[in-house]
Amino acid sequence: MKPYRIVVAGCGGMSNRWIDDALARDDAEIVGFVDIREESAKAAAERRGLRIPAFTDVSRAIEETNANLVFDVTIPASHKAVVSAAVEAGCHVFGEKPMAETMEDAKTVLERVRASGKRYAVMQNRRYLKPIRAVRDSIESGLIGQVGALHADFFLGPHFGGFRDAMDSPLIVDMAIHTFDQARFISGADAVSVYCHEYNAPGSWYKGNASAVCIFEMSDGSVFTYRGSWSAEGFKTSWEADWRIVGSLGTIRWDGETPPRCEVVDEAQPPSFLRAVKEVPVPMTWNGREGHEGCLDEMFASLRENRPAETDASDNIKSMAMVFGALESAATGKKVML
Missing domain, CATH: 3.40.50.720 (NAD(P)-binding Rossmann-like Domain)
Known part of the structure; x- marks a missing residue:
């Protein structure tokens, strides 16, 4: 057996x-x-x-x-x-x-x-990708110094048909938890407040608000901004979002598809109005399986090792709080403490 x-x-x-x-x-x-x-x-x-x-x-x-x-x-x-x-x-x-x-x-x-x-x-399968693991590990190593801000753009125009088209808040309820959870994973911080403005853009084929802008204050003092739409035709982002993480020493960019890139201040160059920067590698050393399979590997490992999984419910509920906090903020027009 x-x-x-x-x-x-x-x-x-x-x-x-x-x-x-x-x-x-x-x-x-x-x-x-x-x-x-x-x-x-x-x-x-x-x-x-x-x-x-x-x-x-x-x-x-x-x-x-x-x-x-x-x-x-x-x-x-x-x-x-x-x-x-x-x-x-x-x-x-x-x-x-x-x-x-x-x-x-x-x-x-x-x-x-x-x-x-x-x-x-x-x-939460979007944690289990080689590029996002590389971004997280580089931040943990101090590559860009102290993180001050994370910015994620998510713009797609999927024509699902069915229940999503009739939802009140299809983007926030059905999709945004992925990006919100990615922000927590990348930064290692949790959201403490949110201000969210939901809207339905001209030409949208959704009944409910399919676009949103969110500002989250994080527990480490950084700010996470989210701009997203499910009714954006043209210049689509990836499903993993397009990321810019700004630290005290430099910036990491990841478009969700190609390997992440990083520029840091070039200390060998003299001070100037706009400091000289240099591109440095973002090592991709994680060798686990990606996507659903990678997450399942971690889940089974947690049982074998008698420990909470990385996506244990006690952690995941913090990503859920970001979703429901954003909905409350959108409904009230006020900043919501999480």
């Missing part, structure tokens, strides 16, 4: 990468599928030639399969119920973001996880 016996809750398209990764592991096996439609759970097993049971209730699935780990790839509205049931039944949980649909529900989930003594890690 392999050490990690997994029940997969949610059998939609999002679950495919999770399932494929688990099937390729030497230390894990899938022992059951759960979906609100039993036929979907059965179909997920049949597609992969797995002779394992299908369920409509996660608690029953855990009990009958003797599972010790749940993959929660259900819709956000189900996360609170699925995670609560899983940890109360003695399982660890790896789940898709967000932790819950509201900040209050996220806090409730975290309380239940802590009371259970189990682990709950959240998928």
